[in-house]
Amino acid sequence: MVHGMEINDHSPRPPLGPPPGAPAACQARHHVLRVFRWHRGDPGDPAELVSGFLADNGLPVRSLGRTGDKDKTFGDGTICGAALYVSADAGSVMAGGSVGAASPVPGIPDVYAVVYGHTRESAPMVPQSGRWRLGSWIESWTREEHASAVERVRAAIGRGDVYQVNVVGHGSAPYTGDPGPALRRVAALPGARYGGVLGGDGWALATASPETLVEVRDGRVITRPIKGTRPATAAGRRELLESAKERAEHVMIVDLERNDLARLPGTGAVRVEELFAVRQWCDLWQAESVVSASLDGDVGLADLLRAVCPGGSVTGAPKLAALAEIARLEPVGRGVSMGALGWIGPGHLDLGLSIRTVAVDGSRAHAWAGGGITADSDPIAEVDEAAAKTAPIRAALAL
Template identity: 80%
Template sequence: MVHGRPPFDHPEEPLPGSPPGAPGGCQARHHALRVFRWHRGDPGDPAELVSGFLADNGLPVRNLGRTADKNRTIGDSTICGAALYVSADAGCVMAGAALGAPTPVPSIPDVYAVIYGHSSFSTRLSETGRSWRLGDWQPSWTPADHAAAVDTVRAAIGRGDVYVVNLVGHASATYHGDPLPALHRVAALPGARYGGVLTGDGWALGTASPETLVEVRDGRVVTRPIKGTRPATAAGRAALLGSAKERAEHIMIVDLERNDLARLPGTGPVRVDELFAVREWSGLWQAESVVSAPLDGDVGLADLLRAACPGGSVTGAPKLAALAEIAALEPVGRGVSMGAVGWIGHDHLDLGLTIRTVAADGHRLHAWAGGGITIDSDPGEEVAEAAAKAAPLRTALAAREPGTAVS
């Protein structure tokens, strides 16, 4: 339980800057109008409940191919759109999968949606960086524990229980000062397609996610799975392109994502638009594919969330079997990581996968990192890969320069 209030500026407002996935044309002028919250253990179907909340506020979530009324208002404010966050736990509930260990950040809802209007001005980060102090990171498992879990997954693959499983580790650190500037430094990391910060009552999350979980725009539904990582050097690029293990793992996840989209009612043939394209994220090469399908009929948000969550690139295949392995092996819940966060507008939806995502409660910062395990995985290399993914986040969080303007 979180005791007391953290030193956030405006803890109920998503300030400063824009929430993840928000249109750039909004120019960080978001003003929260209404909020939806659902926690693990609450009654009801979270996919249906959040869909009803968003539909009641004028967004076209019952038929994502339809354009909504952009002039819908609440009070004196015209509705801009909505931020939506879905935790990994909520994704498991939506998918009917096994739930793992409890989240280390229970103050953060498992589903959180905010209806926004526009204020008349953008906001700026406060100059609090000079008083910022971050303590030592405390991992939830040791490198030896992590390596042992890799071996356990490899044994499960050998038995034919699963083909690939994504294992994720957690670490936390105490802090002193306002965490919002630190979270905005995370959001500004290079390659952060969904860079942004979302806040609530006594908590905040910051994401530098480069990965599209699901996007609906111009009559198509798209997912962009990322799988495969190497240092962003010439040698690292060659190693990624030449790795049979990384390519096999990547193709298994692409096939899973194809199946997820094919399960949606109202979609046409699923196609792979791009396969194993190598892109850079904050000092790392990563392999990304693009999978899409046309919307030929009514597709609702609830069905989309059930099909896409939790994302295949952070679960494994088959998805439900992989999630059962994850629930048995990971000692700490995935919290805000490995879920979804993004934007629902009047004419599009764009949700990123919450990799490269950190959370702040009243006392600690929390971060997660991991990778996909196949039969050919080397335990030591998997531990090193997770550390490489976490390193840019920790560097950004530890910096002590004052906040800068957000445009």
């Protein structure tokens, strides 16, 4: 073990579910070859360490703009690609920002990468035990405390400290039995662009994220920020499209993401390909934009992670000032939420923002939700919006 890196995985366990963002063509054929772990407080630069690990295992992460070979081999299997997870805490370290409260799931690494090979046949999933019971949720703060945090952000905006801050709450519930089927239900929620499950010793996470943090494909780097939520009804869609507050909040984050991509060395002109398009996730409408730039082949994964992590739509603007405000406000760490989670293949990279993401640690299930706060935010409406975002996740777990 060097700087959190394990270069030889023991005999692989059957997966709990498909890795987030893995290509559909190779689902259920994944065989673990190598694993990397980095925890908050470990030495070294996590962006450089995980990049070195992936490069050493045959993935072309030093020059993301170039198309890699489709069939690298390692040992007795063909490399399919790698799952990569970066926590919000690790993203803050990469960005040079403030790190908030401790994670409620400290056993989960803050950077976790798994290099997969292909098996000849479909790999078996962890067998279902048929037993699962989820207890009552305990929130990290009351509705009144959440609303008070919103007011404190509005005060910080009034002082000119920040323009926008994303405020996130946490809840946990005890469980007994096999979490695998419940996690797979979360990953299969409608609109889950990055639906998948990732696990290690004594822990697992599942994501139903619809949001692209960063994608690199065919020489372009793309981000798809989501900001603005309403119920998925005709009236809700109309209200979202007509909301000056939601549009202003959204455009502010689009500008932040444009600046993040422009910071990358060797990028061409950054353009907004689509602005404030309405998409559906479960029973909610959400506003999404598409921002992209051409990418020079010499840009590496470490550069990319430092530029985009943590995602602007879950931090705020200016990003470093927003991170400092988040560290002061949130009583419980963001854990596996609000980070990055996805897939790196020989020819592409596709990382989702780990919103709509849950974790289990052997005794409790954990979920997070929040929203962006601006000067015009209504505290109670923001509390209700966070509850609406986490409701489908909790329902899937409890089914």
